[in-house]
Amino acid sequence: MLYAVIMAGGSGTRLWPLSRKGLPKQALRLIGDRTMFQHAVDRLAPLFPPERIFVVTNAAMAEVLRPQTLELPAANFILEPSPRDSAPAAGLAAVTLLARDPDATMVILTADHYIVDTAQFRAALAAADEVAADGTIVTLGIRPSFPSTGFGYIRLGESQIIVNGFRVYRSAGFIEKPDLPTASRFLEEGRYTWNSGMFIWRADRLLAEFASQLPESHAALMRIGAAVGTPDANKVLAVEWPNVRKISIDYGVMEHAANVSVIPVDIGWSDIGSWAALLDVLPGDEHGNVLSDDVLALDSRGSYVRSESGRLVALVGMQDVVVVDTPDALLICPRKRAQDVRDVVNRLAADGKQRYL
């Protein structure tokens, strides 16, 4: 059976001042009236009944996310005792699923990405499910639209088969975030996709990779799995969790995994890595502006302006800026500098201004 596992433990602050400690991107209503987490669940719903949608997160974040998705069983929130990066999160989900379904195949997803073409996304997952049945590890690769230096890449190997219209390739290797000349070359060669972080594998297949690549982590995970559903479950998890090595799926599993395939997809994927990304994802007005209510923009173009403070925000003659207004803090930067919001967050932390973080 196919299960979705949404990893929602992040504490990102790249969307400051809206995102804060305890209120990361997945909890924000960035697109329409639904949070990023709700979008992540919504787009799965036609393919997965709620009982087969799981969430890996921490206890505090679960308190924030549960009320946003009351359709999901409370037991489907798998709680990490502490953040240990994505490989342990995936491993914890795997042993939890195996305890209820030895035949479980799992889709690993994140809660902070946005996908425009959700039907195509689900079709790709269904195809990946078929490919994964024989033990292949499948990843969805995003066809690059520009030479991004912010994503990892996957090199496509030989083409294997076509499943439900999706061409499946052997992976010829995972590549870390490249510099710009390299990214440009990748784009030109046409044999690379972005690493979306979306993986499809049989749960037992993932554990086999743990066994060969991270044996100590594997042993700890097996002990955690053995206790799932017993009165000792939480105690064992608390004891064993620190023995699961803190490492990402990419480094800990994928770089050296056997039998990895890639399905390149065009699904309008965005990681909403900064405020500027919303100008690409959201439909703008005739001047290319994306404006919330209470914004008066005169003779202004290409700007993202969001008022969360209830106040009037008036722009005159501005171009290509990001303005995010919250009750206690306001951000203004050029669209091109939206990545540098992290500099503000770092400075505030350095200045001890915790109340704004």
Add this chain to the structure above:
Amino acid sequence: MLYAVIMAGGSGTRLWPLSRKGLPKQALRLIGDRTMFQHAVDRLAPLFPPERIFVVTNAAMAEVLRPQTLELPAANFILEPSPRDSAPAAGLAAVTLLARDPDATMVILTADHYIVDTAQFRAALAAADEVAADGTIVTLGIRPSFPSTGFGYIRLGESQIIVNGFRVYRSAGFIEKPDLPTASRFLEEGRYTWNSGMFIWRADRLLAEFASQLPESHAALMRIGAAVGTPDANKVLAVEWPNVRKISIDYGVMEHAANVSVIPVDIGWSDIGSWAALLDVLPGDEHGNVLSDDVLALDSRGSYVRSESGRLVALVGMQDVVVVDTPDALLICPRKRAQDVRDVVNRLAADGKQRYL
């Protein structure tokens, strides 16, 4: 005896969102901790005892301004029943002063200009007082620093005398706001000054100009003056005020006045016509920014950022912008577009958003 008359009836909204109806520029703390009105009184103080500083304004504005200048006698606030532009205001001040001092000479000033070199300003007033003694109408002309199309100009005639180091010229005519080529020519020729709106004349001399140029206004003003200090004063003022023609000093008096002299001055004068003017007047930091508390500006230059809301305002990578943040409204515009704040105010008025005006 020399008296100062500060005209403070304006209801300007060019400094929105800080300035509002009922809170015009003169009531704002734009420079340091003192309001523009307080600055106007402060710079007079070494030359004028409080008893000889008068204010022409309306009743509502007097309520705002009086607490700011408790040193001024309450009786020195001359209240216009309704706004009728600057000539009636000057005429009302003239008859009020003449009722107490037939030998009164008056300096007409506005409350919404800023002057850097206040000592030179006072020296110029003292020189103008000497020149005005024989019935000459004197105006302080500002040496132009750029080809402004926002001010009227005065053409200098022949040089007459030097008084206390100030060269005094005949006026060769008042000129309305010119277009840019004309303003550039004026600047090049060097025989023009900006019309500052600061005039020095004997009160009886001003009334003589009213008598010849605006005889009906003169008759009404004389009836108002005759009642000053009597129990009927307010009643007569209310009845006669509408008979005083609504017109500016420039059009109503100066354009056709006899015996007008100009004293060009370099006093660091600014009319603070927009937020951008504060970037010229106030000392900036090493990046040319003028920032209030609670502003964090990273890699930003040439910007005026004012937080009046108690909130943190964070800028990253911005250049030459104006940001004014108040509890209910926020303005963002390029420095060069600061004049266009009026477009915002006009739009808000058209949209019926009175609460922001």
